[in-house]
Amino acid sequence: MNTLIFRTVAPYLSALMLLFSVFVLLRGHNEPGGGFIGGLIAVSAFAIYGIACGVSAVRRAMKYHPMSIAASGLLLAVLSVMPSIFLGQSAMTSQWLAVPFLGTVIDLSTPLFFDIGVYLVVVGAISSIALSLEERAD
Amino acid sequence: METLFSMLVGILFAGSIYLLLSRKLVRILLGIAILGNAVNLLIFTAGRLTRDVPPIIPVNNYLPLEATANPLPQALVLTAIVISFSFLAFFLVLGYRAYQELGTDDLLEMRVAEPKEHYEPPLGY
Amino acid sequence: MNEFEEFAASFLYGCVSIALFLLGLTFLMIVYRIIKGPTLPDRIVGLDLLVVVAIGLIATVGVGSSYTLYIDISLALGLVGFLATVAFARFILNRGQAKDFIIMQEVKKSDSLEGPE
Amino acid sequence: MAATKPAIDMTAAMVTEAVPLADWLLVAPILLTMTGGALAIIFRKKPATQPWIAIAVISLVVFSNIALLNHVLTNGVVTMVMGSWPPPFGIAFTADPLGALLALMASIATLCVAVFAMDSIATNERRYGFYPFLLMLLCGVTGAFLTGDIFNLYVWFEVLLISSFGMQILGNEKVQIDGAVKYAVLNLIATTLFLAATGLLYGLVGTLNMADIAIKVQALDGSGPVLGLAALYFLAFAMKAAAFPVNFWLPASYHTPRLVVAAIFAGLLSKVGVYALLRVMVLLMPEGRDWLSSLIGLVAIATMLTGSLGALAQTDIRRLMGYLVIAGIGAMLAGIAVGNEAAISGAIFYAMHSVLIMTALYLLVAFMFQISSTFSLREIGGLYVRSPMGAAIGLVLLLGVAGLPPFSGFWAKLLLVAGALEAGRGWVVAGLLVSGLLSTLAVGRLWIFAFWRGGNEHTVDGIQALPIAGSAEPKEISLTIWLPLVALTGLIVLIGVFPEGMMSVSDYGAKTLLDPSTYIASVFGGTQ
Amino acid sequence: MPLFGVEATFWALLSPFVAAALSPILAKTLKHNASWILAVIPALAFLQFLSFVPGIAEGQTFKASLEWVPTFNVNFSIYLDGLSVLFALLISGIGTLIVLYAGGYLKNHENFGQFLSFLFLFMGAMLGVVVADNIITLFVYWELTSITSFLLIGFDHLRRSSRRSAIQALVVTGGGGLALMAGLLLAGFAGGSFEMSELINSGDVLRESPYYTAIFILVLLGAFTKSAQFPFHFWLPNAMEAPTPVSAYLHSATMVKAGVYLLMRMHPVLGDTELWMTVLPIFGGLTLLVGTILGLRQTDLKLVLAYSTVASLGLLVMLTGTSDPIAIQGAVAYLFAHSLFKGSLFMVVGTVDHEAGTRDLNRVGGLFFAMPITAIAAVLSALSMAGILPLIGFVAKEVLYDGTWHIVNGGLWTAVAVLGNAMMFAMAATVAWKPFFGTKVKTPKQAHEGSILLIAGAVTLAVLGLLAGIFVASVGHQLLSPMTSAVLGIPFDEEMHLIPTYLSPALYLSMTTFALGILVFMYMDKLRALIADALRVIGWGPDKGFDQTLDLIIRFGTTLTQAIQTGSMVTYMRATFSVIALMLFIPMILTGNWPVLEGLGSLYAYEWFITAIVVIGVYAVLTARYRVTAIVLLGIQGFAVALIYLLFGAPDLSFTQFMVETLSVVILALVMTRLNLKPTDARSLRGKVFDISLSVLCGAGISMLLMSVVQLPFDATLSEFFTQYSRSVAHGRNIVNVILVDFRGFDTIGEISVVMVTGLAVLALIRVRPKSNGTSNTEKNR
Amino acid sequence: MNKMVFLMNLLLAAAWGAITGSFSPLNLFFGFILASISLFLIREQIAYREYLQRGGKVVVLAASFFLELVVSSWRVLMIVIRPKIQLRPAIIAVPLTVTEDFEITLLANMVTLTPGTLSVDVSEDRKVLFVHCLDVPSPDETVDGIKNGFERQIMEAFR
Amino acid sequence: MMTAIVSILTGIMLIIGAVFAAGAALGINRLPDVYTRMHAASKAGTLGSGLMVLALGLYSQEWDQFMRAVATLCFILLTAPVSAHLIARAAYVVGYKPCKETEVDALSVIKKTDEHHLQQ
Ligand code: NA
Numbered sequence A: 001m002n003t004l005i006f007r008t009v010a011p012y013l014s015a016l017m018l019l020f021s022v023f024v025l026l027r028g029h030n031e032p033g034g035g036f037i038g039g040l041i042a043v044s045a046f047a048i049y050g051i052a053c054g055v056s057a058v059r060r061a062m063k064y065h066p067m068s069i070a071a072s073g074l075l076l077a078v079l080s081v082m083p084s085i086f087l088g089q090s091a092m093t094s095q096w097l098a099v100p101f102l103g104t105v106i107d108l109s110t111p112l113f114f115d116i117g118v119y120l121v122v123v124g125a126i127s128s129i130a131l132s133l134e135e136r137a138d
Numbered sequence B: 001m002e003t004l005f006s007m008l009v010g011i012l013f014a015g016s017i018y019l020l021l022s023r024k025l026v027r028i029l030l031g032i033a034i035l036g037n038a039v040n041l042l043i044f045t046a047g048r049l050t051r052d053v054p055p056i057i058p059v060n061n062y063l064p065l066e067a068t069a070n071p072l073p074q075a076l077v078l079t080a081i082v083i084s085f086s087f088l089a090f091f092l093v094l095g096y097r098a099y100q101e102l103g104t105d106d107l108l109e110m111r112v113a114e115p116k117e118h119y120e121p122p123l124g125y
Numbered sequence C: 001m002n003e004f005e006e007f008a009a010s011f012l013y014g015c016v017s018i019a020l021f022l023l024g025l026t027f028l029m030i031v032y033r034i035i036k037g038p039t040l041p042d043r044i045v046g047l048d049l050l051v052v053v054a055i056g057l058i059a060t061v062g063v064g065s066s067y068t069l070y071i072d073i074s075l076a077l078g079l080v081g082f083l084a085t086v087a088f089a090r091f092i093l094n095r096g097q098a099k100d101f102i103i104m105q106e107v108k109k110s111d112s113l114e115g116p117e
Numbered sequence D: 001m002a003a004t005k006p007a008i009d010m011t012a013a014m015v016t017e018a019v020p021l022a023d024w025l026l027v028a029p030i031l032l033t034m035t036g037g038a039l040a041i042i043f044r045k046k047p048a049t050q051p052w053i054a055i056a057v058i059s060l061v062v063f064s065n066i067a068l069l070n071h072v073l074t075n076g077v078v079t080m081v082m083g084s085w086p087p088p089f090g091i092a093f094t095a096d097p098l099g100a101l102l103a104l105m106a107s108i109a110t111l112c113v114a115v116f117a118m119d120s121i122a123t124n125e126r127r128y129g130f131y132p133f134l135l136m137l138l139c140g141v142t143g144a145f146l147t148g149d150i151f152n153l154y155v156w157f158e159v160l161l162i163s164s165f166g167m168q169i170l171g172n173e174k175v176q177i178d179g180a181v182k183y184a185v186l187n188l189i190a191t192t193l194f195l196a197a198t199g200l201l202y203g204l205v206g207t208l209n210m211a212d213i214a215i216k217v218q219a220l221d222g223s224g225p226v227l228g229l230a231a232l233y234f235l236a237f238a239m240k241a242a243a244f245p246v247n248f249w250l251p252a253s254y255h256t257p258r259l260v261v262a263a264i265f266a267g268l269l270s271k272v273g274v275y276a277l278l279r280v281m282v283l284l285m286p287e288g289r290d291w292l293s294s295l296i297g298l299v300a301i302a303t304m305l306t307g308s309l310g311a312l313a314q315t316d317i318r319r320l321m322g323y324l325v326i327a328g329i330g331a332m333l334a335g336i337a338v339g340n341e342a343a344i345s346g347a348i349f350y351a352m353h354s355v356l357i358m359t360a361l362y363l364l365v366a367f368m369f370q371i372s373s374t375f376s377l378r379e380i381g382g383l384y385v386r387s388p389m390g391a392a393i394g395l396v397l398l399l400g401v402a403g404l405p406p407f408s409g410f411w412a413k414l415l416l417v418a419g420a421l422e423a424g425r426g427w428v429v430a431g432l433l434v435s436g437l438l439s440t441l442a443v444g445r446l447w448i449f450a451f452w453r454g455g456n457e458h459t460v461d462g463i464q465a466l467p468i469a470g471s472a473e474p475k476e477i478s479l480t481i482w483l484p485l486v487a488l489t490g491l492i493v494l495i496g497v498f499p500e501g502m503m504s505v506s507d508y509g510a511k512t513l514l515d516p517s518t519y520i521a522s523v524f525g526g527t528q
Numbered sequence E: 001m002p003l004f005g006v007e008a009t010f011w012a013l014l015s016p017f018v019a020a021a022l023s024p025i026l027a028k029t030l031k032h033n034a035s036w037i038l039a040v041i042p043a044l045a046f047l048q049f050l051s052f053v054p055g056i057a058e059g060q061t062f063k064a065s066l067e068w069v070p071t072f073n074v075n076f077s078i079y080l081d082g083l084s085v086l087f088a089l090l091i092s093g094i095g096t097l098i099v100l101y102a103g104g105y106l107k108n109h110e111n112f113g114q115f116l117s118f119l120f121l122f123m124g125a126m127l128g129v130v131v132a133d134n135i136i137t138l139f140v141y142w143e144l145t146s147i148t149s150f151l152l153i154g155f156d157h158l159r160r161s162s163r164r165s166a167i168q169a170l171v172v173t174g175g176g177g178l179a180l181m182a183g184l185l186l187a188g189f190a191g192g193s194f195e196m197s198e199l200i201n202s203g204d205v206l207r208e209s210p211y212y213t214a215i216f217i218l219v220l221l222g223a224f225t226k227s228a229q230f231p232f233h234f235w236l237p238n239a240m241e242a243p244t245p246v247s248a249y250l251h252s253a254t255m256v257k258a259g260v261y262l263l264m265r266m267h268p269v270l271g272d273t274e275l276w277m278t279v280l281p282i283f284g285g286l287t288l289l290v291g292t293i294l295g296l297r298q299t300d301l302k303l304v305l306a307y308s309t310v311a312s313l314g315l316l317v318m319l320t321g322t323s324d325p326i327a328i329q330g331a332v333a334y335l336f337a338h339s340l341f342k343g344s345l346f347m348v349v350g351t352v353d354h355e356a357g358t359r360d361l362n363r364v365g366g367l368f369f370a371m372p373i374t375a376i377a378a379v380l381s382a383l384s385m386a387g388i389l390p391l392i393g394f395v396a397k398e399v400l401y402d403g404t405w406h407i408v409n410g411g412l413w414t415a416v417a418v419l420g421n422a423m424m425f426a427m428a429a430t431v432a433w434k435p436f437f438g439t440k441v442k443t444p445k446q447a448h449e450g451s452i453l454l455i456a457g458a459v460t461l462a463v464l465g466l467l468a469g470i471f472v473a474s475v476g477h478q479l480l481s482p483m484t485s486a487v488l489g490i491p492f493d494e495e496m497h498l499i500p501t502y503l504s505p506a507l508y509l510s511m512t513t514f515a516l517g518i519l520v521f522m523y524m525d526k527l528r529a530l531i532a533d534a535l536r537v538i539g540w541g542p543d544k545g546f547d548q549t550l551d552l553i554i555r556f557g558t559t560l561t562q563a564i565q566t567g568s569m570v571t572y573m574r575a576t577f578s579v580i581a582l583m584l585f586i587p588m589i590l591t592g593n594w595p596v597l598e599g600l601g602s603l604y605a606y607e608w609f610i611t612a613i614v615v616i617g618v619y620a621v622l623t624a625r626y627r628v629t630a631i632v633l634l635g636i637q638g639f640a641v642a643l644i645y646l647l648f649g650a651p652d653l654s655f656t657q658f659m660v661e662t663l664s665v666v667i668l669a670l671v672m673t674r675l676n677l678k679p680t681d682a683r684s685l686r687g688k689v690f691d692i693s694l695s696v697l698c699g700a701g702i703s704m705l706l707m708s709v710v711q712l713p714f715d716a717t718l719s720e721f722f723t724q725y726s727r728s729v730a731h732g733r734n735i736v737n738v739i740l741v742d743f744r745g746f747d748t749i750g751e752i753s754v755v756m757v758t759g760l761a762v763l764a765l766i767r768v769r770p771k772s773n774g775t776s777n778t779e780k781n782r
Numbered sequence F: 001m002n003k004m005v006f007l008m009n010l011l012l013a014a015a016w017g018a019i020t021g022s023f024s025p026l027n028l029f030f031g032f033i034l035a036s037i038s039l040f041l042i043r044e045q046i047a048y049r050e051y052l053q054r055g056g057k058v059v060v061l062a063a064s065f066f067l068e069l070v071v072s073s074w075r076v077l078m079i080v081i082r083p084k085i086q087l088r089p090a091i092i093a094v095p096l097t098v099t100e101d102f103e104i105t106l107l108a109n110m111v112t113l114t115p116g117t118l119s120v121d122v123s124e125d126r127k128v129l130f131v132h133c134l135d136v137p138s139p140d141e142t143v144d145g146i147k148n149g150f151e152r153q154i155m156e157a158f159r
Numbered sequence G: 001m002m003t004a005i006v007s008i009l010t011g012i013m014l015i016i017g018a019v020f021a022a023g024a025a026l027g028i029n030r031l032p033d034v035y036t037r038m039h040a041a042s043k044a045g046t047l048g049s050g051l052m053v054l055a056l057g058l059y060s061q062e063w064d065q066f067m068r069a070v071a072t073l074c075f076i077l078l079t080a081p082v083s084a085h086l087i088a089r090a091a092y093v094v095g096y097k098p099c100k101e102t103e104v105d106a107l108s109v110i111k112k113t114d115e116h117h118l119q120q
């Protein structure tokens, strides 16, 4: 939709939505949100960007093929299931690591990576669907 | 409350089934979309309803201050929503491709896999 | 709790109830428009408004239940609601340019659209 | 004013004792296939490496499943609860003989298909997912066989279902799309029913862990809506398994995808439905099964008969195979209907056999097509002359599917008939025997038409069999075709001649299903 | 004592399978001479079995067992008594000769190796049938004989008639086998053992079991089909499509007798009852008469022999059915004799066919001088068949007449036996007289005496028939009486004589038989024409019936399949939902467990509004005339559901539902952008009414099921656990999210797999394009 | 890196702080990183643009805008609750002085949110803004209102 | 005390917001064509919701919540006019006519003279 107004607004909106999606992802453990919702918001961002600026712009923006992103998300999720094997625990037993960083303590944990994996899968797979649908139209 | 919602679920199911029984692909796709909602609402209702209180622990506590809504059905429904969304996406594209390839949106006309002219198998030896 | 505070609390409760009632009515009115149409853009406008009102409703529910975290849902809804509108606008544009049968019918009817009631 | 962290009794919150590494075998297939699937997607653009990723991963899965079965046979039912949360709170993976056996068979069949597909799947289809779909299908199937949580079972069902959708449409031909619409819609209804039933079950008993459900359902003693739920579950899984009268999707779709795909469908998918029936109807809701047993028996007989009669009625050999799948499903249902140890054991044995033989049969069809370039029973012929070895394999497989000795299917049928006789279910026996006879007729006809008939003979209705081009050397049949065919056929003969191993596993599996105490003890053993 | 010990029998049983594996290899290098080497294997087996004879004659039995499938009590067990040893001797002995004969008959045949292989497979299976003690093992072998016979009958597979006969045999014998399986299992359960040796000693247990009739019928079905009893007799003459060695071996000497073997084997437990003594003689007698009558009209020598085999099998069944010791001794003797003379005659006919190029009675004649040795073998065997002194056939006939004559009401059976034997006399004469001694006819090929491989078997068997007649006392004591004892289940040892010791009724009956036989032979041509006319008038027989039944089954299957699998998705859906509706209501109706309309609770006004929007939304989607309207309305319905989640404390759910609903609508719109669809719902009014009722029923059913669930108290243990440990152990305040990524993370990992695969599937749907639209082209791709 | 982009980046980081509700240094730093990633994704559309030069004017613009919004909503409300609605709608063309995409967009959006006007389209050559008016007795007056109101303010704020 | 004042303020804002929202809904039902209806939706609707969201932010009495409420409001303000523009433009391009009372239609002149002008 090649309208000046939309084309001008869309990139900023998309950037804002991407930011928001990461926010939703990261705080999902404590407030409503999480990888899936975050991923969907990111997809919405790409969708708006794509509708405004074209599919190829989105593809260039994502750099990697969306399905590769999805697959690496799944890999990350699978990896986050594994660490407990070295501790004689069941699969998916969560591991927590408090990392002090610039005066704040960051909780690095396997559920966090798992959630990021979910996020990537959703972003990759759903944008792949949307993009491939859009492309047929071109 | 749950009884009322059971009726709502029934209505959703009935509506989606009516759509699914249709001849038109688009209506079937709509039926699939509603079916997902129907079953999600069913799970949600089956886990009993609680007004307002989300299952989120306040920042300063280790336990919720009051009885919250049942979190497990919510998690289940979340999973189910995601799955039914994926399926819906697939079905939408499938429907689109079916229309493209088969040139019709009428299921009665989709007879490529099972053509109308049905041969008797060869008899004899 | 002094008298004023008590009043404030019940005032708020009343306001929330009234607001919720009003919003419920609003929904019904919007839905009426969406169902009635008569044109596709009308329905899209309805849907767009519905999302906006839903944002308000979520906020009101948030006030009613004291769960202020609902604000994030409002925000997200604002984001995606926009997406839906964009998609539909695009739909109208594309189908219209493809001379979609229904849209053309609606367009024809819109020629004879009556003025305000 | 942050509240101080309350004192936590960690032993109540988590399983604290060390988990033996061997227990990781329960999740190894899933983690491996997921990794493989993801890698195959990442290497999407390199069609040459994809098969090797898949074959390597599936081989690992086969080894892992062998080790798991061994683990189960030596140590009894094995459970691992994900996240170290005590059951029934965490998701338990529980391998009993039934699950471990079927998981192993599924991985073997998948390995054969993966090898077979190396030549037969076009490069661009490979790029768009044959191997990832195959791996994820195996992931879903294995997950379904090994999970001990009913909702998790639903999730694995969906994984395998969507993978099968992907495989179904590979190639995007008209006929595939048409088949896919029917396949997908009807299967979706089935899984939705499953999900609804699971939601209701949760609402009823408040738990999702299968062992816990078994306990709680037992406590309900058939009261309330338990029977209604059992009926719903039965219907949902019967649809998945393609039981009469909800089997429309199978004949409508199984002949449409690529034959390797049909092979894996026939081998795995309907068996998952049967597995779920065994798990849910026998282990979780024995009252429901008892209550429904006559109905299940009727359904079983009808399924067997529609399957074998349908097989007789086909001209397209792919569709013929589809009906044979249905007939087999009927036989397994018969075992569930009868429900005693022999019959359940028979159903398990049959499921195991069916995984191998149905996969092999579709591969055989692919092999036949390779030589004759036709699927029509009217046109096919002369294959014996072209490939005696192929004819021999064909004979073994076809007689095997009809349940004749000395092939694996015979023992399954024997157990089923024995069980039905023991239980005094004459009608079920009659159904099994008549369907066996009709199947024999169908496969016998197929074999004499395709193999024995000359390449230039006329059928009664005057249609000539397609002459096999040339007469000297048969078309080159590559190793990737022979290897899986011979391997599967070899297994079928091997199990037929030395059935004790499988028989004892099936029997053990049946015992575990009928007396859930070992299953329950395995899940709750650590905490109660 | 046995030659190499009882256990060596296992090797004897295995040896044919080894030979089967060796055959193709040896045949490739040695051509027909491979027979000489391979014949050693069955010969050794023969010796092994022969070594049991003395012991058995003294009343011993031998057992050995290997574990096979202990879980199901299936053992690889063998039981050697008079019955099984005699059969084993016939199988391995005649087998040896047949292997040699095959070398001559199929000389230079390109598939000779394969043929020998099948033959050995059959031999192994047949040996297994008679030696196996375990009934399951027996059954496995039983079915193996069916399969191998299928392969052998269809050996000449490019001929349509061969294929027909092969599948006919497979279906008839295989079908009977299925019944037998049930019968044997039932017998095993009723008798409390799967070992035949134990079963037959448990005597009356089976006869008094409530399952007796069922067992009887099922076992009979197995035996009758295998042994070609009326009305299943038709497959056997058709099986003559097989190469002659096969006919000689399978379809005269061994396999077809498996049914008789089974009846004899089970006689101790199933026999001697009213049912047994009625059914068996009737069917046996009928078979005898039908076989002889049909045999008389044949001009193909092989078919004459085939029908006479049918007749003989009928006779054997009839005799076994009398349960009389003498009659059974007669049956045993006849069985022995028949194997010798019929095997020999088949080989003779095969040799004639091979050397003269035809076996049609009208095209052969006067071959005596061309092939004298064959002729002598033919005459000897025919004499035995005709029951003439001093051959074993004569003794057998005497004993069986003796048996039938003295039993109560035996007159009828005797008459039948006499009639049948007379006609067999005529047939024997036909086979031996015209080809060798009749007027000389020009045959398609210039006839010569057959090679040693061809004549060795026939001569050996013919001579054995003579020797057995002369030394009948010893043969009777060593072989026949032990077998009779085994059949009866009690010791039996009556001395047998070649020359009748007194003018017994049997002798008179023999005289009558000869007289009748000569009469028949004299009027043979007229009789043949008469039978042919009669058959033409009837115009129908079980053989034709087989084809008709087959076609009928296939047509029925086709009709049924077309009726079920209509190809119309609408029908599929209606049927599916009808079943769903039934399954929802049946439990409620049967258990009377209806939900009550209580606990309605109350909703706030705005909750009512939102619920109303869901309902209105759904209704509007149903009635929407235009698809995009429907999509917009769908979105509304979805948003309303999301609001419901929000109002009932599920913000995550609500959040997700909003997102998903929007994206669904977006994708719908994206897809719809490209479709030009007809807007209307093209259902007839009747269809609509049906669909509405169906969907309302389903909806109501689910609704009521849900009601009855939610009206019960709820067990929230799981959620309490999650709530309790969500923050303190799992470090998360949002319990739902903690469930998703930790407590129940494995659901989520499956869920994201679904999402990923969906992405790929959609890509595959859109990106992969069929190479061309023609099916033929694309199918090559498979 | 372009200065403007850096500014934009800072702004987005601040937005992050606002969204997350925490202006701790760590969070702002994190927000900055995220913002750079987001901007990187849309890098093609934002290169070399000049905007946001006069912060103060922006505030004025925003304030007047909010006021207009309230007034505009009030008017709509008043119109729709009239028992009889009498309107003279029109689509008018507003010649544009502003030239930058950003300015045009801002203007168009503000026009939409203010009384009685709604931007329908911008001409291909970016010289005309087409505005739908709910009730215009005189189109020219409305055009002047827009040109002297928001357009002027935008030019002041961003030039 | 503070809480009480905030409560009253919140209540008032909610009521006003709801009234505006209802007005917008009324507007889209009473106004004659899609273009005029859009006026109601994009203005009153946006303000109504914005007020309610702000009310929630205020009610929380927490800085971060309030900031998010403001962010939400900004977002709505940013998107609402764009949505309106897109719908209006699409409707116009496709050919939906404004109601009869629309006397001036500057766009139609342009459209007639330049066929390609509005093409996508
Ligand atoms: Na964990």
Ligand code: NA
Pocket (backbone or CB within 6 Å): C048, C052, C081, C082, C085, G079, G080, G083
């Ligand atoms: Na909006």
